[in-house]
Amino acid sequence: MVKRKLVQFLTALLYNGNLPGFWQGRLWQGSSKSVCLPGLNCYSCPGALGACPVGALQSSLSGVFLRVPFYVIGTLLLFGLLLGRLICGWACPFGLVQELLYKLPTPKLQRTAFTARLARFKYLIAIVFVLLLPIVYYLLTGTGVPAFCKFLCPAGTLEAALPLAAVNAKLRGSLGVLFSWKLLLLLVILTASVGIYRPFCRFLCPLGALYGLFNRISLFGVKVDAAKCIHCDACMRTCLMDCRQAGDRECIACGECRSVCPTDAISLGKKF
Amino acid sequence: MRIVIFLAALLTLACGILQQQQLGVLRKASTICLECIGIG
Amino acid sequence: MKKILICLLLLLAAMAGGCAADSSKTTAAAPAAAAQASQTAPDFSFAYLDGTKASLTQLRGKPVFLNFWATWCPPCVGEMPHFNAVYPRYKDKINFLAVSLDDNMQEAAAFIQQQGYSFPVGYGNVNDLAGKYDIQGIPTSLLLDADGKIIASKIGAMTETELEAFLQKAL
Numbered sequence: 139m140v141k142r143k144l145v146q147f148l149t150a151l152l153y154n155g156n157l158p159g160f161w162q163g164r165l166w167q168g169s170s171k172s173v174c175l176p177g178l179n180c181y182s183c184p185g186a187l188g189a190c191p192v193g194a195l196q197s198s199l200s201g202v203f204l205r206v207p208f209y210v211i212g213t214l215l216l217f218g219l220l221l222g223r224l225i226c227g228w229a230c231p232f233g234l235v236q237e238l239l240y241k242l243p244t245p246k247l248q249r250t251a252f253t254a255r256l257a258r259f260k261y262l263i264a265i266v267f268v269l270l271l272p273i274v275y276y277l278l279t280g281t282g283v284p285a286f287c288k289f290l291c292p293a294g295t296l297e298a299a300l301p302l303a304a305v306n307a308k309l310r311g312s313l314g315v316l317f318s319w320k321l322l323l324l325l326v327i328l329t330a331s332v333g334i335y336r337p338f339c340r341f342l343c344p345l346g347a348l349y350g351l352f353n354r355i356s357l358f359g360v361k362v363d364a365a366k367c368i369h370c371d372a373c374m375r376t377c378l379m380d381c382r383q384a385g386d387r388e389c390i391a392c393g394e395c396r397s398v399c400p401t402d403a404i405s406l407g408k409k410f
Numbered sequence: 411m412r413i414v415i416f417l418a419a420l421l422t423l424a425c426g427i428l429q430q431q432q433l434g435v436l437r438k439a440s441t442i443c444l445e446c447i448g449i450g
Numbered sequence: 451m452k453k454i455l456i457c458l459l460l461l462l463a464a465m466a467g468g469c470a471a472d473s474s475k476t477t478a479a480a481p482a483a484a485a486q487a488s489q490t491a492p493d494f495s496f497a498y499l500d501g502t503k504a505s506l507t508q509l510r511g512k513p514v515f516l517n518f519w520a521t522w523c524p525p526c527v528g529e530m531p532h533f534n535a536v537y538p539r540y541k542d543k544i545n546f547l548a549v550s551l552d553d554n555m556q557e558a559a560a561f562i563q564q565q566g567y568s569f570p571v572g573y574g575n576v577n578d579l580a581g582k583y584d585i586q587g588i589p590t591s592l593l594l595d596a597d598g599k600i601i602a603s604k605i606g607a608m609t610e611t612e613l614e615a616f617l618q619k620a621l
Binding site for chain 2: 165166167169171172173174180181182186188189190193194197198205207208209210211212213215216218219283284287288291294295298299302303309312313314316317318319320321352355357
């Protein structure tokens with residue numbers, strides 16, 4: 139089994155391979171930016187080589203002409219069908235950041251029935267911020283608003299706002315209240331990540347919410363062999379996400395449950 | 411179910427590419443989203 | 451899984467190699483360096499929304515307020531009512547030109563017409579403009595003196611007060 143951390147690091151580097159962008163304070167403008175990357179990776183990150191699917195979706199709902207974003211929707215359907223939330227566990231830089239912070243030796247908040255209920259909140263975020271607010275704002279003012287990116291997304295603050303502001307004096311001078319809010323939100327999430335496993339992924343990420351809907355049917359991911367399962371629940375005692383069963387909507391295919399299953403009922407890989 | 415979604419994915423992707431939406435994505439992703447980084 | 455890892459590594463190597471070789475995509479090219487304060491604004495040809503062709507140098511003789519925008523950019527569109535409010539007061543002293551970076555002129559024209567804005571709007575070769583002016587984010591506004599030199603620039607939307615203060619720098 140390949141080390142998941144290694145793949146996470148590699149994909150983070152792959153998504154943000156435009157390293158010169160960081161010290162130049164400018165974005166990559168090559169044609170690879172027309173392709174959406176699977177994970178949450180702000181396209182205003184100076185290193186980003188591809189587009190963020192949530193960002194692309196948001197900006198298509200933010201103009202003065204409302205259009206169905208077929209291209210982005212098709213891409214998301216394909217990613218979901220192929221990998222589901224395996225993307226979250228293996229190919230999302232912001233997920234990696236939270237996991238690294240969790241490694242700090244502090245007391246940890248265990249998952250509970252409450253956290254399982256809280257995990258539904260990300261669906262609300264997806265519907266309200268990604269879909270409803272842009273459309274409602276459009277109907278009221280004639281132009282949309284990329285509500286999730288603008289008001290919430292911590293990946294944008296960490297990967298785009300901070301690196302750009304660090305190097306670009308003109309941008310730095312234009313930062314205002316909105317930046318202060320987003321910085322606060324980012325700090326809260328990063329601080330929470332020390333004691334809570336992947337808080338953003340579990341409770342807030344709209345992309346994870348969407349991909350989770352595909353988990354049961356995705357071609358790659360975690361699968362439980364019902365014939366071998368003895369319902370000992372060792373998997374759920376190990377699971378750090380809010381799964382009720384390995385491979386469900388909350389499963390990010392980290393594979394921890396696989397290593398504790400006494401009957402080898404859990405597989406991680408292709409499900410067909 | 412998988413086949414339906416796969417076909418839907420291909421169909422929507424094709425619609426998008428026919429409308430050249432990928433160029434729109436490229437254009438927007440190549441420009442700093444000022445709102446996203448906290449400049450109103 | 452090992453195969454996936456190898457593929458990823460190869461892809462990574464290809465990407466890194468591609469970026470290194472193609473650094474012109476991010477490096478400020480020489481013409482773009484001209485679009486800095488106290489440099490002459492690069493000339494470009496454009497068409498007004500009624501089809502009349504013009505070029506930036508034709509606007510010399512009076513200061514120019516040059517703004518880059520697009521219909522898909524909410525802050526760009528958000529500051530336009532301020533342009534419209536301020537334009538009648540300044541049009542005799544300063545030339546206004548809001549250049550659209552939309553993928554086609556029809557969308558820009560339809561929007562401007564729909565809103566009934568009176569200030570001049572232009573449309574040119576988007577790639578050429580983005581390169582010459584090294585446009586990093588929009589809206590970007592530039593203030594040029596009567597000889598076409600850049601005297602001020604701003605990235606981000608402006609309120610009406612900020613706009614007036616910006617324009618005053620040329621007067």
